[in-house]
Amino acid sequence: MPQAPPAKKGRRRVKTGCQTCKKRRVKCDEGRPACQRCVSTGRVCDGYGIWGGGGNAYGSSDKVPFVSSSSLVRRNQMQPLRNIVVMSQTRAIAGQPASLGFEYFRRYTTTKLPGLFESGFWDCLVLQASEQEPAVLHAVTALGAAHKNEERISLTEYNEAIRHLRHSLKRSDKEALRVCLITCMLFVCIELLRGGFKAGHAHLTNGLRILREIQQREGVTSDGDIILRSKAVSVEDTLVEVFSRLNVQVALFGQVSSYLLFVGDSAESPRTYDIPQTFSSLLEARKYMDALINGSHILGEQASQLILSGQCIPEKLYEDQGRLEAALMRWLRALDSSHEKLINRADYRTKFAIPMLLLYHTMTRIMAATALRGTDEMIYDHYLPDFSLLIKQSADLWDLMRTAMKKALGLRGSSRPDINFTIDMGFIPPLYYALAKCRQPNLRRMILELLKEVPHREGAWDGFTVINMGDLLIEIEEEGMYEGIEIKPSCYLPDPSVAEVLPIIPASQRFNNVNVALPDFESGKATLFGRRYRGNNQWESKIVHFDSAFRRLNPLSWECIQNSCVGMC
Secondary structure (H helix, E strand, O other): OOOOOOOOOOOOOOOHHHHHHHHHHOOOOOOOOOOOOHHHHOOOOOOHHHHOOOOOOOEOOOOHHHHHHHHHHHOOOOOOOOOOOOOOHHHHHHOOOHHHHHHHHHHHHHHHHOOOOHHHHHHHHEEEEEHOHHHHHHHHHHHHHHOOOOHHHHHHHHHHHHHHHHHOOOOOOOOOOOOHHHHHHHHHHHHHHHHHHHHHHHHHHHHHHHHHHHHHHOOOOOOEEEOOOOOOOOHHHHHHHHHHHHHHHHHHOOOOOOOOOOEEOOOOHHHHHHHHOOOHHHHHHHHHHHHHHHHHHHHHHHHHHHHOOOOOOOHHHHHHHHHHHHHHHHHHHHHHHHHHHOOOOOOOOOHHHHHHHHHHHHHHHHHHHHHHOOOOHHHHHHHHHHHHHHHHHHHHHHHHHHHHHHHHOOOOOOOOOOOEEEEEOOOOHHHHHHHHHHHOOHHHHHHHHHHOOOOOEEEEEHHHHHHHHHHHHHHHHOOOOOOOOOOOOOOOOOHHHHOOOOOOOOOOHHHOOOEEEEEEEEOEEEEEEEEEEOOOOEEEEEEEEEEOOOOOOOOOOOOHHHHHHOOOO
């Protein structure tokens, strides 16, 4: 009886090693920075994904390397982040319901979430990591599903991401920390999309703490500050960038930030907001602006804590204020000097990004100038022309963006784009700040009108929620002062003869501090915490609940408006 030929043994799939050996399905010796198996055969080693490596003596890859921050201390430990996506893990979910979430993330979420400014995290790092790490892949899929309103898929993938992350954290090496931080930022975004604001803030705080500890361990910073490099050279730099952006946004809405942010290269970098004479890119201008916003906010928080405890403001804080105001002037000069260069090399987002930066400069200038006001809320009346400029800048920018969006979507007449979401800052923080601090009734009502026009969510903040807060704040502070008086919303201050007729809100009715706590998930009330100064170091606190107005999303990708914006800059 003839015997059947022996069955062929399948080749065992290679799960570890460099990308080149995986493609060839051969055993890799996992040498660093390039494996010897590739080098000895004259091949280019494609490295180990986001964990670095690659290259050889016979040729060089055309991928862009980013040197690990640790290499600044030890040059022989280079771990570049390579600009490549190798389709491997994602094949495992192809054809499954979960693939809907991943594809939506890849096509739409990654273009919408970063907002107006480029982001190494969203543009490159997160997709690379999803090809190498199961925790990141499932977190990405959960975020895409949440963005698409596929709740069941999102919840299932979220749980899978947590399960794989726990397994990854059994290792205590640098790679495990990177996976933890990438996944942590994705969790923040998922929670904000779902309305889990407390959980999102907790993830953000934990991520910042880990990043600060990494920078301290590697000698990038020697104290509690976080260093944001003007040009990212490592995975950690990219992570600092995305976490610091969100931290600045959260801080602007009354959440205390304990991390001072500076742009520099090492622990020896001066903490003096050393603004360059010109900016090489809009991203560099944005990083310095983030540091100035963060510094102005923390300066105000430091002064507020001293005043609440009955202490005097020390001279050092006045010196810090002077440095901030001088840096803001240098920043504006640098942007003006760089304007032509930035426009000439601009992509379609630049048409909106430069006005957005100028809007934030106006807000931060007011913040820095009033940070040491103590109990004097009347000081903001001196900055009414600046508030008027802020509102006008917001209105002009929104008209510009609305025109582009309508053209891209084919909307006509008074139709408005659908609600969309970004994790980055946009209109809402400056308008929220002006709503809380500008007491001129025409300007204040114009802010509400603008917020009604902007169908937008930025991080945890929804335009309608801020409108509800503004209505409540106006009701409490004005207490019917303008009943019977016709007040028209306007970007401009009224004629002096008209302004004299309008009563001024007295100091006793003005809140010195306003914080808002959002509820977890879509139902429930938001809470406004306000504090008024009553003299003799006495304060009156007020807590009021109001509708959070959390809304579902129909996201609009920035890619939708690219064609209508090309050539307009």
